[in-house]
Amino acid sequence: MRGVIVEETAEQHFLKHNDAGSWIQDSAVMLSVSKEVPWYLDDGTGRVYVVGARSAAGLILTVASEVFEESGRTLVRGTLDYLQGLKMLGVKRTERVLPTGTSLTVVGEAIKDDVGTIRIQRPHKGPFYASPKSIDQLILNLGKWAKLYQLASMGFAAFGVFLLAKRALDHFLQRKRQREFHKKARAAAAQRQARDAEGDFLID
Structure with missing residues (x-):
């Protein structure tokens, strides 16, 4: 399949021995390669x-292709896997592409170079x-995300007002306790001064 973007990944799948004594399946990415050739959008104009x-x-x-290659079984390999607490199952190779002719909408920063070629790229902001x-x-x-962000900002603002109000209330109560003290x-x-004065009067 022809594509302007090609991404190839290879994942090693295996069983590993956990602390409970059971075998659980897991995987690790061995290879991840992405290639992109110059391409353009054409709307007819x-x-x-x-x-x-x-x-x-x-x-x-x-997904252009997906192949699973089983690991070869040998006595030496099996012994090493056992000592490491692993059982190799195989490698899963996947190729993903952006096919030519795909209908796509791109939103970004449009720039026109000296020869008049227009390109869209990631903006510095936006x-x-x-x-x-x-x-x-x-x-x-x-628009939906904007509403969520607006509600979230309102929530943070309310939380900020609550913190400010709580701080002001704590300050007020502290001042009140100081005045009472x-x-x-x-x-x-x-x-005490009255008692001392009364004692002096009795002595005289």
């Missing part, structure tokens, strides 16, 4: 080249999408 689409949000690659969805669907989805201290000092 002109061409717009796309740069760095592999890192764009919403990009979905088609969204970068390469999606099979139409522009109307993307706008609708972005000073009031009681002054009253106790006045009573």
Whole structure:
């Protein structure tokens, strides 16, 4: 299958011995290679080249091939696997591509070079999408996310107001306790002075 973006991955699948004495299946990526050739969008009126689409949000690659290669069984390999607590099952090789002729909507920064070639790339700030969805669907989805972000920001704002109010209340209560303490201290000092004065009068 011809494609402008090709991604190849190889995963080693194996069984590993856990602490409970059971064998559980797991995998680890051995190889991950992504290749992209220069390509463009063509709507019938002109061409717009796309740069760095592999890192764009919403990009979905088609599985072109998927092969599982079983590991060979030998006495030496089996012994080593047993000592390591592993049982090698095999390698899964997958190839994903972005086929030529795919209908795609790309949202990003449009730049025109000196010779008049227009290209779309990731902006310094802002969204970068390469999606099979139409522009109307993307706008609708972005609108939903915008509402969620707005609600989240309102929640954070309310939480911030609560923290400020709590801090102000704590400060008010602390000042009130300090005033009551000073009031009681002054009253106790006045009573002590009164008793001392009364004692001096009796001695005289």
